[in-house]
Amino acid sequence: MADQPGNQTPNTPDVSESEVRDTKVDDLRAEAKAGGVSATSSMRKDELVEEVARLRSGAGEGSEEEVGAGPDGGRLRTGDQTSKSLKYSQEVTSPEEEPERAGRSLATSHHEVIKQWAEERGGTPATVEGTEHGDHLGVLRFDFGGDSDNLRHVSWVEWFETFDARRLNFIYQEERSDGNQSNFFRLESPDREDG
Numbered sequence: 001m002a003d004q005p006g007n008q009t010p011n012t013p014d015v016s017e018s019e020v021r022d023t024k025v026d027d028l029r030a031e032a033k034a035g036g037v038s039a040t041s042s043m044r045k046d047e048l049v050e051e052v053a054r055l056r057s058g059a060g061e062g063s064e065e066e067v068g069a070g071p072d073g074g075r076l077r078t079g080d081q082t083s084k085s086l087k088y089s090q091e092v093t094s095p096e097e098e099p100e101r102a103g104r105s106l107a108t109s110h111h112e113v114i115k116q117w118a119e120e121r122g123g124t125p126a127t128v129e130g131t132e133h134g135d136h137l138g139v140l141r142f143d144f145g146g147d148s149d150n151l152r153h154v155s156w157v158e159w160f161e162t163f164d165a166r167r168l169n170f171i172y173q174e175e176r177s178d179g180n181q182s183n184f185f186r187l188e189s190p191d192r193e194d195g
Contacts, residue, residue, distance in 0.1 A: 017053045028052050033071060034111075034160045067111040067156055069093075070164060074110025077167045079190030086188060089171055103177030107169050111160050114170050118142045121183050125159035126151040137162040140187055167191055 020028070028048035029040045035055040040048065074093035076086065089107035090100055095116055099106055108114065118125070123142035129152045131138025140162060143151045163170075168189055173182035 017049050020049045020053045030161055031157055034157045067115050070111040072109050074108055076107055076169050077190050081192055082190040099174050102175050102179050107171045109169055124153050125156055126153050
């Protein structure tokens, strides 16, 4: 997929550690964590620089950048405002899990599951322009082919940092009950009525 303006994912080959070294430790830790690296809180800066350089180079399994499970291991986040739709959805905690039946409502916080679902549908991580909060992304969406002018493409790292910071769950369908592919998804926070 060709890069589009605003979607400059740090996934260029041969990213050197010196290019990463000027990044603040907290930012390195967040990027490594979003990239699926575990135990980032106990890592020294040198270790974080090495991991982030590896992630930015796209090193790892296959040619596609793996994003891992995320901080909750793909488990659903619950709270006072957990919706009934989340309670009745099938929890998915790994990319290998299949829906129990066509049209089944599914839910996860697993980064790789979400990324695979979006990319299978031609989706690019995005935010709705004008909803930002200072330097923080606003409303999270996917762009499925440019049907909305107010979406700004972002990297998967940025998208998942915001997804995790807001403790969101991803509620979705693989296919409709008639067996056709579904693009239905909703992001929901168990901590807020309005998500």
